[in-house]
Amino acid sequence: MSVVEITTFRLADDAEEAAFLAADKVVQTELVPNQPGFMRRTTARRGRHVVVVTLWGRKVDAAAFETVAKGHPIQVAFESHLDAASISTSRYETLD
Numbered sequence: 513m514s515v516v517e518i519t520t521f522r523l524a525d526d527a528e529e530a531a532f533l534a535a536d537k538v539v540q541t542e543l544v545p546n547q548p549g550f551m552r553r554t555t556a557r558r559g560r561h562v563v564v565v566t567l568w569g570r571k572v573d574a575a576a577f578e579t580v581a582k583g584h585p586i587q588v589a590f591e592s593h594l595d596a597a598s599i600s601t602s603r604y605e606t607l608d
Contacts, residue, residue, distance in 0.1 A: 515603050547577045
């Protein structure tokens with residue numbers, strides 16, 4: 513079974529939209545695709561509220577990325593645009 517990971521957050525009050533979009537693109541093109549089990553990632557927003565949906569091959573792949581991302585310079589740059597108190601991540605197993 514695959515895993516759908518949904519992360520929601522608000523942009524920080526001082527976050528500039530262009531800088532956030534650039535940081536998100538780097539995560540999406542340089543950090544995440546190189547991880548075992550990565551299948552797809554997309555970002556959507558409504559105003560300053562953002563959702564990132566990532567599809568992983570297995571639970572262990574999602575968990576492994578969490579470890580890799582912690583402290584990684586690309587992830588740190590991305591997270592610098594987020595309101596840390598608003599971050600929420602949930603994982604769901606697909607039914608197929």
